Amino acid sequence: MIHIENFSKKFGERTAVDNLSLKIAKGEIFGLLGPNGAGKTTTIRVLTMLTRPTAGKIVIDGCEASHQEQHIKSVIGVVPQHFNLDSDLTPWENLELHGRLHHMMPQVRNQRIEELLKFVELEDRAHEMVQKFSGGMKRRLMIARALLHQPKVLFLDEPTVGLDPQVRRRLWDLIRHLKNEGLTVLLTTHYIEEAENLCQRVAIMEKGKLIAIDTPRALCQRLGSYAVEWADEEGTKTKFFADRNEASAFAATLVTTTTLRQTNLEDAFVELTGRKVAG
Amino acid sequence: MLYDIWTVFWRDWLVLKRRIGRFILSRMVSPILYLVAFGWGLGRSIQVNQGSYLDFIVPGIIALNSMNISFNSVGSPLNMSRVYHKTLEEYLIAPISSISFVIGKVASGALRGLLSSLIIILLAFAFGAHALITIWFAIALVLNCLVFASMGLVAAMVMNTHEDMANFNTYVLLPMSFLCATFFIPDHLPTLLRWLIEFLPLTHASHALRAIVSGGETPVLSLLIMAAYIAAFCGIGVWLMEKVRE
Numbered sequence: 001m002i003h004i005e006n007f008s009k010k011f012g013e014r015t016a017v018d019n020l021s022l023k024i025a026k027g028e029i030f031g032l033l034g035p036n037g038a039g040k041t042t043t044i045r046v047l048t049m050l051t052r053p054t055a056g057k058i059v060i061d062g063c064e065a066s067h068q069e070q071h072i073k074s075v076i077g078v079v080p081q082h083f084n085l086d087s088d089l090t091p092w093e094n095l096e097l098h099g100r101l102h103h104m105m106p107q108v109r110n111q112r113i114e115e116l117l118k119f120v121e122l123e124d125r126a127h128e129m130v131q132k133f134s135g136g137m138k139r140r141l142m143i144a145r146a147l148l149h150q151p152k153v154l155f156l157d158e159p160t161v162g163l164d165p166q167v168r169r170r171l172w173d174l175i176r177h178l179k180n181e182g183l184t185v186l187l188t189t190h191y192i193e194e195a196e197n198l199c200q201r202v203a204i205m206e207k208g209k210l211i212a213i214d215t216p217r218a219l220c221q222r223l224g225s226y227a228v229e230w231a232d233e234e235g236t237k238t239k240f241f242a243d244r245n246e247a248s249a250f251a252a253t254l255v256t257t258t259t260l261r262q263t264n265l266e267d268a269f270v271e272l273t274g275r276k277v278a279g
Numbered sequence: 280m281l282y283d284i285w286t287v288f289w290r291d292w293l294v295l296k297r298r299i300g301r302f303i304l305s306r307m308v309s310p311i312l313y314l315v316a317f318g319w320g321l322g323r324s325i326q327v328n329q330g331s332y333l334d335f336i337v338p339g340i341i342a343l344n345s346m347n348i349s350f351n352s353v354g355s356p357l358n359m360s361r362v363y364h365k366t367l368e369e370y371l372i373a374p375i376s377s378i379s380f381v382i383g384k385v386a387s388g389a390l391r392g393l394l395s396s397l398i399i400i401l402l403a404f405a406f407g408a409h410a411l412i413t414i415w416f417a418i419a420l421v422l423n424c425l426v427f428a429s430m431g432l433v434a435a436m437v438m439n440t441h442e443d444m445a446n447f448n449t450y451v452l453l454p455m456s457f458l459c460a461t462f463f464i465p466d467h468l469p470t471l472l473r474w475l476i477e478f479l480p481l482t483h484a485s486h487a488l489r490a491i492v493s494g495g496e497t498p499v500l501s502l503l504i505m506a507a508y509i510a511a512f513c514g515i516g517v518w519l520m521e522k523v524r525e
Contacts, residue, residue, distance in 0.1 A: 048372055049372060049524070050368060050371055050372060050524060051525070052524050074374040076372075078368075078372050080368060082365050084364060084365040084366050084368055084369060085366070086290070086366050086369070087364070088294045088297075089290070089293065093290075093293060097286070097289075097369070098369065098373075100286040100289065101283070101369070101373035101374075101375055103374070
């Protein structure tokens with residue numbers, strides 16, 4: 001569904017994304033991970049036609065970005081990182097504007113708006129001003145907006161940043177539900193457990209480069225399925241083992257408090273990028 | 280494309296409709312002040328071209344007010360939407376052309392300029408001004424609104440902070456509102472300055488409106504110059520909309 005070949009983006013001298021190649025299948029939830037400034041948002045901006053690539057080829061839904069920009073725009077839905085709802089309008093009007101911009105017929109448009117407001121549970125607040133909405137409500141409305149024109153691909157840039165845990169879980173359910181309906185989803189996230197929970201495959205980026213791409217499970221197994229964690233004077237240390245018995249044998253040799261647990265995506269991330277991110 | 284222009288315009292119209300009362304009231308303040316200060320106060324003892332000063336400045340006030348309103352109704356909201364709220368992205372990711380966006384925005388800005396001009400015309404009559412409103416007057420006024428709405432769009436796309444936007448107002452619009460034949464005919468100014476003023480679009484708007492109101496010849500050249508400004512600003516606007524993606 002999404003096909004990226006040797007894509008690079010430079011801003012002046014600075015290279016934001018360096019020679020990225022990637023294929024995402026139809027109906028897949030794909031996660032893009034990486035520390036701040038790794039080039040995730042730039043990648044999303046280029047894939048959503050907000051920025052043009054310096055080099056490389058981008059194909060979405062069989063159309064090449066450089067030739068058929070308008071077609072791509074009509075089959076993608078985008079939820080950006082920042083709240084970019086029109087605060088001078090009500091939720092209904094925000095959705096109507098979006099529907100008009102995507103050339104939906106009035107009857108279909110109104111029906112979709114009703115459906116989606118129900119879907120994100122905002123139907124009883126459809127005619128209040130968006131300005132008064134909380135972060136979670138705004139995010140839900142933005143997802144409804146992105147889905148209104150029935151896109152084939154959904155881009156979510158940090159969809160749950162700054163949200164309450166309850167709201168985050170609801171959003172996760174929502175995203176899974178969409179996948180079951182055949183939508184392809186590409187999301188960037190800072191939250192490792194979010195990627196682990198949602199994504200079939202993840203790519204880890206660092207300094208504009210793709211450094212790993214696999215299923216979350218496989219990335220963990222690369223290190224070993226079990227992790228022993230302990231603290232000494234230098235800080236927290238982690239060692240990985242393929243076998244549980246080996247891990248517990250090692251843990252027994254340590255005199256400090258130790259934790260024996262399954263390896264998670266955060267371990268893989270930290271090992272690969274060498275830095276801890278907010279969790 | 281027409282549908283997309285309508286969509287862009289529709290959004291602004293929706294917002295204007297919600298605030299129409301406040302819009303009209305606030306638009307009455309500065310013209311009333313101008314009319315009182317320059318028409319009644321200062322102007323009582325001044326005669327210009329055998330007419331009253333009030334009759335002389337009404338076209339000038341209309342020109343400068345329609346300039347300010349048209350410019351600012353496109354300029355500041357679009358600048359805010361591009362730099363702070365990022366709502367411009369909603370249009371950038373939609374399958375519509377840059378031209379549709381530019382035309383829709385400029386048209387909605389011009390509409391606000393026209394509404395506020397209508398308010399001034401009514402007020403001016405209430406203050407006892409005499410003016411001949413013809414179809415050419417309407418054409419000149421529409422052109423002036425379009426010139427500055429499109430200039431507002433260009434400024435909003437170029438300036439990167441709210442402060443720069445305010446500075447643009449101070450350095451470009453404010454001098455024009457005083458110098459461009461609005462309150463006086465700039466015949467006695469130094470040649471170089473006069474030449475510069477002749478070049479500015481608002482001068483042509485004041486000239487044209489005044490000539491038409493006093494029943495003079497139709498100022499075709501001024502109208503053409505304004506049309507050229509509109510074409511140029513809209514062209515630059517479309518180019519900037521494309522460039523924003525680089």
